[in-house]
Amino acid sequence: xxxxxxxxxxxxxxxxxxxxxxxxxxxxxxxxxxxxxxxxxxxxxxxxxxxxxxxxxxxxxxxxxxxxxxxxxxxxxxxxxxxxxxxxxxxxxxxxxxxxxxxxxxxxxxxxxxxxxxxxxxxxxxxxxxxxxxxxxxxxxxxxxxxxxxxxxxxxxxxxxxxxxxxxxxxxxxxxxxxxxxxxxxxxxxxxxxxxxxxxxxxxxxxxxxxxxxxxxxxxxxxxxxxxxxxxxxxxxxxxxxxxxxxxxxxxxxxxxxxxxxxxxxxxxxxxxxxxxxxxxxxxx
Amino acid sequence: xxxxxxxxxxxxxxxxxxxxxxxxxxxxxxxxxxxxxxxxxxxxxxxxxxxxxxxxxxxxxxxxxxxxxxxxxxxxxxxxxxxxxxxxxxxxxxxxxxxxxxxxxxxxxxxxxxxxxxxxxxxxxxxxxxxxxxxxxxxxxxxxxxxxxxxxxxxxxxxxxxxxxxxxxxxxxxxxxxxxxxxxxxxxxxxxxxxxxxxxxxxxxxxxxxxxxxxxxxxxxxxxxxxxxxxxxxxxxxxxxxxxxxxxxxxxxxxxxxxxxxxxxxxxxxxxxxxxxxxxxxxxxxxxxxxxxxxxxxx
Numbered sequence: 144x145x146x147x148x149x150x151x152x153x154x155x156x157x158x159x160x161x162x163x164x165x166x167x168x169x170x171x172x173x174x175x176x177x178x179x180x181x182x183x184x185x186x187x188x189x190x191x192x193x194x195x196x197x198x199x200x201x202x203x204x205x206x207x208x209x210x211x212x213x214x215x216x217x218x219x220x221x222x223x224x225x226x227x228x229x230x231x232x233x234x235x236x237x238x239x240x241x242x243x244x245x246x247x248x249x250x251x252x253x254x255x256x257x258x259x260x261x262x263x264x265x266x267x268x269x270x271x272x273x274x275x276x277x278x279x280x281x282x283x284x285x286x287x288x289x290x291x292x293x294x295x296x297x298x299x300x301x302x303x304x305x306x307x308x309x310x311x312x313x314x315x316x317x318x319x320x321x322x323x324x325x326x327x328x329x330x331x332x333x334x335x336x337x338x339x340x341x342x343x344x345x346x347x348x349x350x351x352x353x354x355x356x357x358x359x360x361x362x363x364x365x366x367x368x369x370x371x372x373x374x375x376x377x378x379x380x381x382x383x384x385x386x387x388x389x390x391x392x393x394x395x396x397x398x399x400x401x402x403x404x405x406x407x408x409x410x411x412x413x414x415x416x417x418x419x420x421x422x423x424x425x426x427x428x
Numbered sequence: 429x430x431x432x433x434x435x436x437x438x439x440x441x442x443x444x445x446x447x448x449x450x451x452x453x454x455x456x457x458x459x460x461x462x463x464x465x466x467x468x469x470x471x472x473x474x475x476x477x478x479x480x481x482x483x484x485x486x487x488x489x490x491x492x493x494x495x496x497x498x499x500x501x502x503x504x505x506x507x508x509x510x511x512x513x514x515x516x517x518x519x520x521x522x523x524x525x526x527x528x529x530x531x532x533x534x535x536x537x538x539x540x541x542x543x544x545x546x547x548x549x550x551x552x553x554x555x556x557x558x559x560x561x562x563x564x565x566x567x568x569x570x571x572x573x574x575x576x577x578x579x580x581x582x583x584x585x586x587x588x589x590x591x592x593x594x595x596x597x598x599x600x601x602x603x604x605x606x607x608x609x610x611x612x613x614x615x616x617x618x619x620x621x622x623x624x625x626x627x628x629x630x631x632x633x634x635x636x637x638x639x640x641x642x643x644x645x646x647x648x649x650x651x652x653x654x655x656x657x658x659x660x661x662x663x664x665x666x667x668x669x670x671x672x673x674x675x676x677x678x679x680x681x682x683x684x685x686x687x688x689x690x691x692x693x694x695x696x697x698x699x700x701x702x703x704x705x706x707x708x709x710x711x712x713x714x715x716x717x718x719x720x721x722x723x724x725x726x727x
Contacts, residue, residue, distance in 0.1 A: 159533040163545065166530055169604055170552040173563035176573060180566070230460045237456030249457060252464050258657065258713055260665035262682050263475070263702045264468070270478055270695055271471035290467035293460065347554040353668050358689070367668075370558035374565070374672050384566075387559040398551050 174391055181384040199385035209386045212369035215281055216350050219365060223288040223349040224342055230289070231296025231341060232334075238297065239304045240312075253294045264291060265358030272359060279361025287359045288349045295348060296341040303337030336408045343401045347394070366390060478699035495700035505684065512680040515595055515670075516663035519602040520610075523659065524652070526603075527610040531651075532644075534611070535618035546615075553608035561672050564601050568592040568673070593675025601669045609658040617651025618644075653720035660716075661709045681705060 184196035203209050237243075238250050256264075268287045272279055311333075315325040353367040360368060366386075373383050479496070483489040499505050538545055567573050568591040575587040591597060621644065629639040667682025674680065681701070689698035 156537070159537045162526070162529055163533055163538070163541075166526060166607070167548060170548075170607065173567050174555060174559060177559070177563040177566060230463060233456045234460035237453055237460075241453045241456060243453035243457070246453075249461055252469065253460075256464065256468050258661065258709075259472070259706065260662050260709060262665040262667060262685060263706050264471075266685060266689055266698055266702045267471035267475040268467075269689065270699060271467075271474050273695070274474060286467055290463055293463070297460075343554070351554070351556050353558060354665075357686075367556060367558040370556075370562060371668060371672070374558075374562060383562060387556070387562060391555055391559055394554050394556065395551060398547075398554050402547060 177384055178388040178391065181381065181388045183381075186381060199381040200389075203382045203385040203389070206382055206386075208364070208369055208373075209382060212364045212366045213386065213390070215363060216366040219281060219285055219288060219356075220346050220349040222285055223292055224345045226289050227293035227296045227345045227349075228338060228342060230293040231345075232300055232338070234293070235297045235300040235304055236330075239301050240309065253297050256291055256294045257298065261291065261352065261354035262358075265355040268355065268359040279359055279363075281360070281363045283359045283361070284356050284363065284365065287355045288352060291352075291355065292345050292348050295344055299341040299344065300334055300337045303334045307333045336405045339401055339405045339408065343398060346397070350394075475699045476703055478696055479703040480700075481696055483696060495696050496704070498697065499701055499704065508679055508681055508684055511595070511678070512664055512682075515598050515602065515678065515680060516660060519599045519606075519663055520656070520660050522599065522603045523607055523610040524655070527607060527655070528614055528648075528652075531611050531615035531618055531648075534615050535621075536623055546612075549608045549611055557605055557668065560605060561601055561669055564597065564604075565592065565673055568597050568600070592673060594677045595674070597673040597675075598670050598678040598680070601673055602663055602666060605666075605669070606659045606663065610655045613654040613658065614648055614651040617648040617654075621647045650720040653716045657713055657716045661712060664709065665705060 181199055182195050182197065183192060184194040184198070234253065238246065238253070264287065268283065269279070272283050277283060311329055312325055315329045316322075320328070350365075351367060352365075353371065356365040356368050357371065364372065370383055370387065373380055480491055480493070481489055482492040482494060534542055534545055565572070569575070570587050570589055570592070572592065574591060575584075578584045579587065625643050625647075626639055629643045634642065664680075665682045665685075667680060667686050670678045670680040670683055671686075674683075685698055685701050685705070688694050688701060
C-alpha cells in the first residue's frame with residue numbers, strides 16, 4: 144500500500160485518539176495537578192517543587208471552616224439523597240403506571256424544575272423563606288435541594304420503569320401476590336440499578352450544588368460555598384488544595400463503587416454493561 | 429390529556445372501584461406534588477410578584493414596573509448582557525466543536541473504550557465545580573503553572589497576564605464544566621443512527637464533509653438541540669466562574685443578580701432581573717424544543 148494511502152487510513156484513528164486524549168487531559172489534568180501540588184511544601188502553588196509534605200492535610204483537618212463545611216455537605220447530601228429517592232420513586236410509579244387526570248401537567252411541572260437555572264431557584268427560595276420568616280440555615284438548603292433533586296430521580300427511575308414490562312406485575316397479582324409483595328419481589332429488583340444510578344446523581348447534585356446553597360444557606364456553609372468564600376478573599380490556599388483533593392478522591396471512589404454495584408446488579412439480571420451505561424446516560428437524555 | 433381511563437386494564441387485576449381509582453394516584457402523587465407546589469411553584473410565583481413590587485425604607489410598597497424599566501434602560505446592564513451573551517455563545521460553540529467529534533468517536537470508533545470513556549465523562553461532571561474552578565485558577569494565574577512552566581523553559585520572559593481574570597478564563601472554565609452535558613445527548617442521538625448510512629453516502633461519492641452535513645447532522649440535530657437546552661441556558665446564569673476567574677471584564681448577568689440580592693439587598697430588582705432571565709430562558713427552551721421536534725418530524 145502506498146504511504147499516502149496508509150496515512151489516509153491511519154489518520155482518522157490518530158485524530159480520534161488525539162481528540163479523546165486532549166479532552167481527558169483538559170477535563171482531569173487540572174484536578175490531578177491540584178492533587179499533586181497539595182503535597183508540595185510551599186505556600187504558593189507553583190514551580191519549582193519544594194519537597195513532599197502532608198502538612199496541608201493536617202492543617203485542613205484542623206481547619207474548622209473546612210471540616211464544618213464538609214460535614215454539612217455530607218449531611219445535607221445524605222438527607223437529600225434519601226428523601227429524593229423516596230419522593231422520586233413514588234412520583235415515577237405514579238407517572239408511569241397509574242393513569243390519572245392531569246398527569247401530563249404534573250409530569251410537566253416535574254420536568255420544568257430541571258430546566259429552571261439554579262440561580263433563579265436560589266433567589267426565589269431566598270425571597271420565599273424571607274416572606275414566611277423562616278431563618279436561612281441548613282434546613283432551608285435541604286428543602287430547596289430536595290425540590291430540585293427529586294425530579295432528577297423521577298427522570299432516571301421512570302426511564303427504568305418504562306423499559307420494563309408491566310405484564311410481570313399483573314402476573315404477580317394474578318398469582319395472588321399482594322400489592323406490597325409485588326412491589327418488593329417484582330418491581331424493586333427490576334428498578335434497583337435505576338435507583339443506584341439515581342442515588343449517584345442525587346448525591347452529586349446536592350453535594351456539588353453551589354447556587355442554591357449560596358442563596359438559601361444564610362450563615363451556614365456547605366463545601367462549595369466554603370471554597371467560594373475562601374477563593375474570593377484570598378488566593379492559592381494550600382488548605383483548600385488538600386481539602387479539594389480529598390473531596391475529589393472521595394467522589395471518584397464513590398462513583399466507581401456505585402458503578403461496579405450497578406454492573407453487578409444488571410449482570411445478575413442477565414443484562415450487560417451496556418444496560419448499566421444506558422441507565423447512567425439515560426438521565427442526561 | 430386528562431381523558432378518564434375506565435377501560436385501561438390496571439395493574440391490580442381486579443376492576444378498581446371509583447374510590448380506589450381516585451385514591452391510588454393520590455397515594456403516590458400527593459407527597460411529591462405538594463413538595464413541588466410548596467417549594468417550587470409558590471417561590472417562583474412570589475419571585476414574579478416581587479418583580480412587580482416596590483418597597484422602600486418607609487415601609488411603603490405597591491405595584492410598579494420600574495424594576496423592569498430600570499434594568500432595560502440601564503446601558504451598563506445592556507453591556508453586561510452583551511458580555512454574557514458573548515461568553516455563553518463562545519463557550520457553547522467551543523463545546524460543540526469539541527463535543528460533536530468526541531460524540532462521534534464515542535459512538536462509532538471507541539470500541540471497547542466506549543463505556544469507560546462514557547463513565548469518565550460522567551465522572552468529570554460529578555467532580556465538584558468549585559474544585560475545578562480552583563484548579564484552573566491555579567493553572568492560569570500570573571504565578572500559575574502554565575506561566576511558570578513557559579518561563580522555566582525560556583519560551584517567555586514575563587508572565588502572560590491575559591490567561592486569567594478575563595473573558596478567556598471564564599470561557600475556558602465554563603466550557604470544561606458543561607462538556608458532559610453537551611456530549612452525552614449528541615452521543616445518544618448518534619447511537620440511534622444506522623452507521624450503514626455513512627457507507628451508502630460514501631458509495632454514492634460523498635466526501636466526509638458532505639456526509640457529515642447532509643447525512644449525520646440532520647439526524648443528530650435533536651441531540652444538539654437538547655445539548656443547547658441543557659447547557660446554553662445555564663451558561664447564561666452562571667456566576668461562580670465569572671466571580672472567581674472573570675476579573676472585571678468577565679462580569680456576567682448572574683453576578684448582577686447575586687450582587688443585587690446579596691450585596692444591595694434589593695430583592696425587587698433581583699427578582700425582576702431573575703424573571704427577565706427566566707423569560708429569556710423559557711423562550712429559548714421553547715424554540716429549541718420546537719426545532720428539535722420539527723427536525724424529527726422532517727425525517
